[in-house]
Amino acid sequence: MNLVDISSVASLLVCPRCRRGLVESEGAFRCSSLECSFHAEDSFPLVGPWPVFVDFERSILRRRDFFSSSVARVPLTGVRRWSIDRLPPGLRSCWQPVNRVAAANIQRLSSLLPGSSPLVLVVGGGTIGNGIDALYTDRRLRVIAFDVCGTAMVQFIADAHQIPLADKSVDAVVIQAVLEHVLDPHQVVSEVHRVLRERGIVYAETPFLQQVHAGAYDFTRYTSSGHRYLFRSFEEIAAGPVAGPGTQLLWSIDHLVRGLVRSELAGKLARAPFFWLHYFDRLIPTAFAMDNASAYYFLGRRAARGLTPSEIVSYYAGAQHPNRGQARQEAPD
Numbered sequence: 586m587n588l589v590d591i592s593s594v595a596s597l598l599v600c601p602r603c604r605r606g607l608v609e610s611e612g613a614f615r616c617s618s619l620e621c622s623f624h625a626e627d628s629f630p631l632v633g634p635w636p637v638f639v640d641f642e643r644s645i646l647r648r649r650d651f652f653s654s655s656v657a658r659v660p661l662t663g664v665r666r667w668s669i670d671r672l673p674p675g676l677r678s679c680w681q682p683v684n685r686v687a688a689a690n691i692q693r694l695s696s697l698l699p700g701s702s703p704l705v706l707v708v709g710g711g712t713i714g715n716g717i718d719a720l721y722t723d724r725r726l727r728v729i730a731f732d733v734c735g736t737a738m739v740q741f742i743a744d745a746h747q748i749p750l751a752d753k754s755v756d757a758v759v760i761q762a763v764l765e766h767v768l769d770p771h772q773v774v775s776e777v778h779r780v781l782r783e784r785g786i787v788y789a790e791t792p793f794l795q796q797v798h799a800g801a802y803d804f805t806r807y808t809s810s811g812h813r814y815l816f817r818s819f820e821e822i823a824a825g826p827v828a829g830p831g832t833q834l835l836w837s838i839d840h841l842v843r844g845l846v847r848s849e850l851a852g853k854l855a856r857a858p859f860f861w862l863h864y865f866d867r868l869i870p871t872a873f874a875m876d877n878a879s880a881y882y883f884l885g886r887r888a889a890r891g892l893t894p895s896e897i898v899s900y901y902a903g904a905q906h907p908n909r910g911q912a913r914q915e916a917p918d
């Protein structure tokens with residue numbers, strides 16, 4: 586596992602409010618600026634082994650969820666009522682096929698990064714995302730990750746709207762299935778752009794046709810064009826569907842059944858006999874999948890010039906295009 590120790594990147598950590606450097610004392614942190622309200626001792630205390638770099642006045646996260654006596658200083662972990670992780674791999678794939686798109690794109694991301702030990706930031710890295718395992722096993726990469734809860738896969742807790750890292754401090758950012766769970770995706774992508782070094786690489790996956798998941802913490806969906814405009818400050822290397830209409834139909838079967846019988850477990854079990862539907866994704870031309878995808882990916886490079894409003898209209902490549910949505914040419918590496 587190539588997760589770096591937080592001490593090795595301490596010089597890159599900044600205050601989420603004023604972006605000045607941090608001072609560490611016995612594992613806890615404070616802002617180095619005398620004028621900042623986070624200069625006081627223990628301004629960013631620990632919850633378990635994880636420092637909490639959150640400006641709670643500007644965050645949906647609540648201080649009491651981390652530091653009240655009722656939670657006994659235990660990080661937010663959520664309640665998992667039913668998990669496919671308990672199943673053997675063969676059965677698990679019926680509910681959650683391996684994300685081959687992500688796997689291929691993570692390999693490509695790695696090949697695009699220069700140097701002997703590039704630093705990759707994983708936003709929302711509390712668990713290893715589907716298909717991105719290679720990110721954590723590639724010995725050439727160094728990985729730093731954060732989430733809104735503490736797990737063995739993160740070095741600190743933070744809010745993605747205020748990433749506590751210095752400007753131009755990382756070589757790549759991976760943000761998989763996160764942007765639908767933030768209040769202001771444009772602000773989060775702006776933060777991603779800020780912390781990336783010149784010509785740094787971003788890899789993102791975001792849902793389009795998916796039902797609500799994570800309950801009250803699910804806010805946004807994007808079409809292909811909307812997703813591209815979200816990353817308008819980046820040069821596109823590749824983009825397209827992560828999963829198509831077949832996968833989208835599986836989600837619909839799940840939620841149809843759980844609605845009829847009022848049971849989440851029943852919905853998930855109902856997916857198993859129809860696992861083969863996701864194979865249809867391979868048979869559907871990209872142009873048609875673009876209009877009915879379960880999710881989209883974007884692989885891009887930090888750019889000085891952004892995509893203009895007029896350019897986004899011509900970006901569309903779905904089946905409703907006058908030219909039948911012929912595939913776009915990928916940008917050169």
